[in-house]
Structures are given as structure tokens and as C-alpha cells.
Amino acid sequence: EVQLLESGGGLVQPGGSLRLSCAASGITFSTSVMSWVRQAPGKGLEWVSVISGSGGSTYYTDSVKGRFTISRDNSKNMLSLQMNSLRAEDTAIYFCAKLAGWDAFHIWGQGTMVTVSS
Amino acid sequence: EIVLTQSPGTLSLSPGERATLSCRASQSVSGNYLAWYQQRPGQAPRLLIYGASSRATGIPDRFSGSGSGTDFTLTISRLEPEDFAVYYCQQYGGSRTWTFGQGTKVEIK
Numbered sequence: 001e002v003q004l005l006e007s008g009g010g011l012v013q014p015g016g017s018l019r020l021s022c023a024a025s026g027i028t029f030s031t032s033v034m035s036w037v038r039q040a041p042g043k044g045l046e047w048v049s050v051i052s053g054s055g056g057s058t059y060y061t062d063s064v065k066g067r068f069t070i071s072r073d074n075s076k077n078m079l080s081l082q083m084n085s086l087r088a089e090d091t092a093i094y095f096c097a098k099l100a101g102w103d104a105f106h107i108w109g110q111g112t113m114v115t116v117s118s
Numbered sequence: 119e120i121v122l123t124q125s126p127g128t129l130s131l132s133p134g135e136r137a138t139l140s141c142r143a144s145q146s147v148s149g150n151y152l153a154w155y156q157q158r159p160g161q162a163p164r165l166l167i168y169g170a171s172s173r174a175t176g177i178p179d180r181f182s183g184s185g186s187g188t189d190f191t192l193t194i195s196r197l198e199p200e201d202f203a204v205y206y207c208q209q210y211g212g213s214r215t216w217t218f219g220q221g222t223k224v225e226i227k
Contacts, residue, residue: 047218105165
């Protein structure tokens with residue numbers, strides 16, 4: 001069964017850090033382009049970051065550049081998102097997703113909630 | 119950056135009716151890399167259509183996508199109770215950027 005399972009969300013103060021993880025199963029992880037997509041409460045979807053299968057290429061939406069770092073461990077089928085200097089506007093559900101090729105977000109996890117508040 | 123505008127914001131229909139959702143891009147979508155997603159309350163999005171008109175695995179044939187360039191349409195031929203949800207379009211810009219539309223809510227009339 002194909003499954004993406006996120007963890008690591010929680011409540012953090014503005015300026016703080018959090019590390020999200022996504023455990024993948026049922027897919028050929030090492031060749032899969034992976035991503036993080038977020039959804040603020042009551043709002044639409046926003047792509048956050050994408051990483052190539054090898055991990056050699058990474059991409060970020062402008063609002064998180066320099067603050068977030070995407071990475072992967074292909075030996076453990078694990079995707080991560082290190083989030084630093086968090087802001088209130090980073091409050092959202094963060095979904096892990098596998099891309100089909102480079103274009104469509106094919107498989108989604110159930111998401112993990114990140115709340116940035118004092 | 120390509121901006122996607124979905125219309126209408128809300129569509130009020132009855133089960134069995136036909137739903138037509140629009141997604142308009144501010145510039146031509148290269149390679150017709152346009153996808154549609156369904157999101158039910160409290161759930162993750164689900165891929166319905168990719169490449170503007172190809173159905174994803176397991177998606178019923180009442181869902182169809184069409185369009186090219188800047189104008190795209192998702193059609194649900196006969197609404198089932200489980201189809202009442204929010205629908206998003208999304209494009210891939212080819213320069214390693216991805217954009218979602220703001221969503222269309224299909225609600226029960």
C-alpha cells in the first residue's frame with residue numbers, strides 16, 4: 001500500500017524552529033520527486049518546496065527561501081523539512097506529496113499541523 | 119509567475135446535475151501541465167486530472183478535463199453525493215515553480 005506519513009508538527013513561538021518528517025512506503029522513493037505543500041487554516045494550497053530523487057536539486061517558494069531546508073534520506077525512505085525563523089504566516093497544515101514526474105502532485109499524506117504563535 | 123484564477127468561487131448544484139469549473143491562467147501554461155485536485159473537508163487533496171485531460175488512477179469517468187493555453191475546464195458529468203467538495207487547479211511552470219488556483223467550492227443546492 002502506498003503511504004506517506006507526516007510527523008513533527010506542533011506549536012512553536014515566532015522565531016523558533018521545527019523539523020517535519022515524512023515516512024514513505026509502497027513507492028520507489030529514491031527515484032521519486034518529493035515535495036511539501038501547505039494550507040493555512042481555511043485557505044487554499046501553496047507549494048513550499050520540492051526535491052529531486054537524488055536530493056541534488058531543491059526548490060523553494062520565495063516566502064520560505066533562506067528559512068526552510070528540504071532534505072531526504074533515501075536509505076530510510078524519509079523526507080524532511082527543517083523550518084527556521086518561523087513566522088505567524090507559516091501556520092498551516094503541511095502535506096508531504098510525491099510528484100508524478102515534475103508536474104502534478106500525485107500522492108499525498110494526511111498532513112501535520114504547524115502553529116506559530118506566542 | 120503564472121497566476122491561476124478559478125471561477126466561480128462557489129457552485130451550488132443538486133446531485134445528478136452537471137458541474138463545470140473554470141481555471142484561467144495569466145499566461146499560457148507550458149506543455150499543458152495543468153492538474154485538478156479534489157479536497158473533501160478534513161482530508162488531503164486528491165489528484166483527479168493531470169496533463170489537462172488525463173484522469174489519474176482510480177478516478178471515475180464522470181470527471182473530465184479539457185482546455186489548453188490559458189483556459190481550462192473540469193467537468194463533472196453527474197454529481198454524486200461524494201463530489202461535493204473544493205476543487206483546485208494547479209500548473210507547473212517548467213522553471214521549477216508550481217502554482218495553485220484559489221479553489222472552487224461545489225456545494226449542495
